[in-house]
Amino acid sequence: MPTAAVVPHAPEALPQPYLLFLGDTVEPGYAKTAYGLRDWAPERCLGEFACPGATVSTGLPRLTPAQARAGGARAMVIGVANPGGRIPPAWVPALLDALQAGLDLVGGMHARLAGIDVLRNAAIAHGRRLIDVREPPSDLPVASGRKRTGKRLLTVGTDCALGKKYTALSLARAFRDRGLDATFRASGQTGILIAGAGVPMDAVIADFAAGAAEFLSPDADPAHWDVVEGQGSLSHPAYAGVSLSLLHGSQPDVIVVCHAVGRERMLGHAHYLVPSIEETIDLALRLGARTNPAIRCAGVSLNTAALDDADAQDAIASTAARLGLPVADPVRGGAAFERLVDACLA
Amino acid sequence: MPTAAVVPHAPEALPQPYLLFLGDTVEPGYAKTAYGLRDWAPERCLGEFACPGATVSTGLPRLTPAQARAGGARAMVIGVANPGGRIPPAWVPALLDALQAGLDLVGGMHARLAGIDVLRNAAIAHGRRLIDVREPPSDLPVASGRKRTGKRLLTVGTDCALGKKYTALSLARAFRDRGLDATFRASGQTGILIAGAGVPMDAVIADFAAGAAEFLSPDADPAHWDVVEGQGSLSHPAYAGVSLSLLHGSQPDVIVVCHAVGRERMLGHAHYLVPSIEETIDLALRLGARTNPAIRCAGVSLNTAALDDADAQDAIASTAARLGLPVADPVRGGAAFERLVDACLA
Numbered sequence: 086m087p088t089a090a091v092v093p094h095a096p097e098a099l100p101q102p103y104l105l106f107l108g109d110t111v112e113p114g115y116a117k118t119a120y121g122l123r124d125w126a127p128e129r130c131l132g133e134f135a136c137p138g139a140t141v142s143t144g145l146p147r148l149t150p151a152q153a154r155a156g157g158a159r160a161m162v163i164g165v166a167n168p169g170g171r172i173p174p175a176w177v178p179a180l181l182d183a184l185q186a187g188l189d190l191v192g193g194m195h196a197r198l199a200g201i202d203v204l205r206n207a208a209i210a211h212g213r214r215l216i217d218v219r220e221p222p223s224d225l226p227v228a229s230g231r232k233r234t235g236k237r238l239l240t241v242g243t244d245c246a247l248g249k250k251y252t253a254l255s256l257a258r259a260f261r262d263r264g265l266d267a268t269f270r271a272s273g274q275t276g277i278l279i280a281g282a283g284v285p286m287d288a289v290i291a292d293f294a295a296g297a298a299e300f301l302s303p304d305a306d307p308a309h310w311d312v313v314e315g316q317g318s319l320s321h322p323a324y325a326g327v328s329l330s331l332l333h334g335s336q337p338d339v340i341v342v343c344h345a346v347g348r349e350r351m352l353g354h355a356h357y358l359v360p361s362i363e364e365t366i367d368l369a370l371r372l373g374a375r376t377n378p379a380i381r382c383a384g385v386s387l388n389t390a391a392l393d394d395a396d397a398q399d400a401i402a403s404t405a406a407r408l409g410l411p412v413a414d415p416v417r418g419g420a421a422f423e424r425l426v427d428a429c430l431a
Numbered sequence: 432m433p434t435a436a437v438v439p440h441a442p443e444a445l446p447q448p449y450l451l452f453l454g455d456t457v458e459p460g461y462a463k464t465a466y467g468l469r470d471w472a473p474e475r476c477l478g479e480f481a482c483p484g485a486t487v488s489t490g491l492p493r494l495t496p497a498q499a500r501a502g503g504a505r506a507m508v509i510g511v512a513n514p515g516g517r518i519p520p521a522w523v524p525a526l527l528d529a530l531q532a533g534l535d536l537v538g539g540m541h542a543r544l545a546g547i548d549v550l551r552n553a554a555i556a557h558g559r560r561l562i563d564v565r566e567p568p569s570d571l572p573v574a575s576g577r578k579r580t581g582k583r584l585l586t587v588g589t590d591c592a593l594g595k596k597y598t599a600l601s602l603a604r605a606f607r608d609r610g611l612d613a614t615f616r617a618s619g620q621t622g623i624l625i626a627g628a629g630v631p632m633d634a635v636i637a638d639f640a641a642g643a644a645e646f647l648s649p650d651a652d653p654a655h656w657d658v659v660e661g662q663g664s665l666s667h668p669a670y671a672g673v674s675l676s677l678l679h680g681s682q683p684d685v686i687v688v689c690h691a692v693g694r695e696r697m698l699g700h701a702h703y704l705v706p707s708i709e710e711t712i713d714l715a716l717r718l719g720a721r722t723n724p725a726i727r728c729a730g731v732s733l734n735t736a737a738l739d740d741a742d743a744q745d746a747i748a749s750t751a752a753r754l755g756l757p758v759a760d761p762v763r764g765g766a767a768f769e770r771l772v773d774a775c776l777a
């Protein structure tokens with residue numbers, strides 16, 4: 086029995102349905118894995134489980150591991166990502182509970198589940214699996230910079246954790262709804278859990294990061310769209326290198342810039358202001374032109390989750406007027422989103 | 432006996448003197464490790480050894496491993512770095528010769544010496560060590576973006592392999608010659624072999640790359656200078672992410688842009704033009720201002736190795752006039768280099 090099956094490219098083999106684990110998290114921005122699974126793979130999510138003190142919730146039923154197992158769950162998925170991707174000791178009792186209850190564990194942290202002795206021993210004792218989806222493919226190439234066939238779109242953020250994955254998933258679905266051949270390309274652990282394939286960009290050795298982005302969106306039919314999930318922000322003091330590698334390697338024809346209304350300071354780095362949308366568009370086009378001189382910005386995806394509907398429509402309209410570009414919140418959809426899709430395909 | 436001692440931070444413990452191994456290399460740009468050791472640690476280099484077909488040379492005596500061992504050598508250092516950092520099968524017989532002759536092997540490739548079974552087995556059989564200096568420290572932090580005390584200079588390139596390490600070594604020596612407290616901070620394998628410490632930036636997991644650069648140049652006395660070896664180029668289609676992480680994490684007060692006269696196409700990526708010095712300065716200042724708004728460019732280090740002395744002086748003078756900045760070739764030194772040092776310290 087393997088104690089740590091590595092399944093980066095075959096999540097269809099992941100044990101499911103899931104119980105979503107929320108750790109001891111009090112910052113909703115860190116729970117994007119749980120929210121993403123709830124929204125894009127609801128048929129696989131039975132409920133949620135958290136440590137004492139956690140304040141975030143997916144709104145799914147709260148179940149103990151034993152209740153979830155009795156209800157048919159096969160695995161507990163770690164649905165939160167703290168800075169640095171480590172597994173804090175406070176989570177370990179809950180993870181042991183899940184193994185004891187008969188659930189496999191699925192993680193996407195930098196720290197590997199199988200690297201924690203007490204979990205590995207418990208998995209062996211209970212006949213369970215520890216599955217890390219953040220393991221990048223081995224033998225990634227150095228980027229060639231060669232232009233590939235097919236069309237590519239990349240979502241580019243002003244910050245982390247504000248809708249780049251949602252936007253890419255929404256655009257890929259909208260493209261398919263219009264009869265186009267489009268593939269969502271996942272670059273992070275949640276996206277990989279949802280899509281069933283992808284490359285965890287932030288876990289790749291730095292020298293191969295742009296090569297990983299090339300590997301993620303290979304040559305395709307000239308009419309095919311790869312809709313690539315962005316990572317980080319070109320202005321992020323810790324993660325900009327990952328963002329630039331993904332921009333260079335994915336060679337997008339089109340970018341959509343993602344921004345959260347009211348986010349003034351960088352998540353987890355509050356001594357840094359969030360850059361303006363204008364600055365982010367300008368920087369992404371300048372840097373992206375290095376590997377695709379035809380790069381253009383189709384518009385802006387505006388996360389208006391903090392606003393009521395009237396204020397959201399006002400924010401979308403005023404941002405569109407200011408920028409002279411299509412602006413939409415994919416979560417709200419509507420005519421504004423259809424105009425953004427039009428602009429991507431124009 | 433350890434088969435693969437990891438010595439990223441204590442190269443004073445490396446077995447020496449060295450025999451420099453040149454592989455089957457025909458591209459001088461790939462032999463910068465050998466050249467760097469010859470020029471900055473000559474007392475540790477007894478000679479060179481290469482496979483049949485190699486055309487590059489350090490000018491040091493050509494010795495077989497047995498001759499080198501008889502002359503006192505303790506280790507053979509792999510002095511070349513091919514794209515991707517792999518160890519080609521053609522090198523293996525020469526590496527086995529060295530182990531059999533009684534030399535340890537020291538490597539700085541992505542591929543680990545100890546990862547090649549036949550080398551590991553031979554090292555065990557002959558009682559020799561395989562030492563990989565490209566192993567980054569474990570448990571690197573995510574970058575905080577916090578401003579640190581002390582002064583920092585970073586060398587920034589228009590391309591790879593054109594003098595960023597030489598420039599940093601030269602400037603650190605010049606600073607010390609003027610009585611200042613200055614430390615050369617190595618970010619690549621050759622620099623680490625020369626300096627005795629450092630972080631191999633390109634081998635770090637992408638999410639921790641800016642954090643590695645922060646780790647490399649910690650808080651220091653306000654009058655102390657860290658002179659940080661640059662990596663890659665912000666315009667390189669494969670390595671720009673590494674360059675940006677190093678720029679953000681090292682938070683330089685001063686940059687010196689490094690360029691090679693006559694280099695029109697990127698090394699190993701000839702379908703990409705080398706960006707202009709002006710473009711590189713502008714891009715580095717714009718991106719670097721994110722973590723240090725006071726960043727400035729002190730001048731340009733011009734690699735004139737391809738020119739005779741008169742043409743080199745012309746190139747230096749005309750570039751300085753065009754840019755309105757101090758320009759010097761550190762290898763040639765002289766008054767131009769002293770003016771560049773003045774500008775760094777101004």
